Amino acid sequence: MKHVVKCCSFPRExxxxxxxxxxxxxxxxxxxxxxxxxRYGGNCKNTRRFRPASICLTTDVDTFLYHMNNARFIRELxxxxxxxxxxxxxxxxxxxxxxxxxxxxxxxxxxxxLRLFQRYIIKTKVVYWNEQDVFMEHRFVxxxxxxxxxxxxxxxxxxxxxxxxxMKELLExxxxxxxxxxxxxxxxxxxxxxxxxxxxxxxxxxxxxxxxTINVSSTDL
Numbered sequence: 001m002k003h004v005v006k007c008c009s010f011p012r013e014x015x016x017x018x019x020x021x022x023x024x025x026x027x028x029x030x031x032x033x034x035x036x037x038x039r040y041g042g043n044c045k046n047t048r049r050f051r052p053a054s055i056c057l058t059t060d061v062d063t064f065l066y067h068m069n070n071a072r073f074i075r076e077l078x079x080x081x082x083x084x085x086x087x088x089x090x091x092x093x094x095x096x097x098x099x100x101x102x103x104x105x106x107x108x109x110x111x112x113x114l115r116l117f118q119r120y121i122i123k124t125k126v127v128y129w130n131e132q133d134v135f136m137e138h139r140f141v142x143x144x145x146x147x148x149x150x151x152x153x154x155x156x157x158x159x160x161x162x163x164x165x166x167m168k169e170l171l172e173x174x175x176x177x178x179x180x181x182x183x184x185x186x187x188x189x190x191x192x193x194x195x196x197x198x199x200x201x202x203x204x205x206x207x208x209x210x211x212x213t214i215n216v217s218s219t220d221l
Contacts, residue, residue: 051080051122053143056114067113073150074108077138080122081154084136093170099161104133105196108152112142119143127153128183129163135189153192 054076062069085091094101114120123139133155140150158166164178171178 051083051124053119053121055119056116058116061116065116067115070108070110073110073140073152074106076122076140077106077152077154080124080138081136081156084124088170089173090166090170093166094158094161096169097161097166099166100159102157102159104155104157105192106152106154107192108150110150112147112149114140114142114149120149126183128185128189129167131163133157134163134167135193153189155196 056068058065060068060072120143121141123141125137126134127137128135136154136156138152138154139148141147142149167182168178171181
């Protein structure tokens with residue numbers, strides 16, 4: 001019995017295909033250029049970092065050519081974190097411990113459109129850490145009026161090393177005692193962690209042999 005899978009393909013001359021390929025080329029070039037800039041552009045001696053100014057281009061906008069596509073914000077966060085890891089020395093500290101890291105969660109809140117050709121920067125900082133994770137905040141700041149167009153929280157999970165050891169080494173390079181500068185847990189981050197834990201509990205319950213249905217009323221949403 002043969003299984004036939006039908007695929008949707010673009011005609012060779014399709015404008016959609018051309019636009020898609022141009023975006024992929026632009027994405028690869030952006031990754032390469034920004035990594036090189038972060039590696040050789042100088043170090044940052046604290047846990048706060050401002051990305052160099054960027055601009056919303058035609059390859060960044062949505063279908064209606066009106067403002068930056070929502071998915072592009074997430075892509076820019078990858079670049080911002082790569083820049084942060086390199087310039088602060090965080091990546092090297094993790095490698096020194098023979099560890100690794102992975103993105104555990106991301107929440108983005110959009111506050112205002114980024115229009116075509118508007119310039120912006122991404123302000124990145126570590127807002128908290130615990131035994132396993134580092135929590136970072138990213139702000140998309142419009143250079144026209146300094147308005148925060150979007151804000152994101154991300155959780156970075158450390159693997160095969162402890163957050164305490166890495167942060168201690170990182171901060172000792174600047175002559176700072178990690179135990180003295182560890183941020184207090186912000187309220188919004190505490191609520192976000194709680195939300196993620198509730199989600200994990202629900203998913204584990206769904207996968208358990210004794211599946212229990214959890215009813216949530218409209219007033220709980």
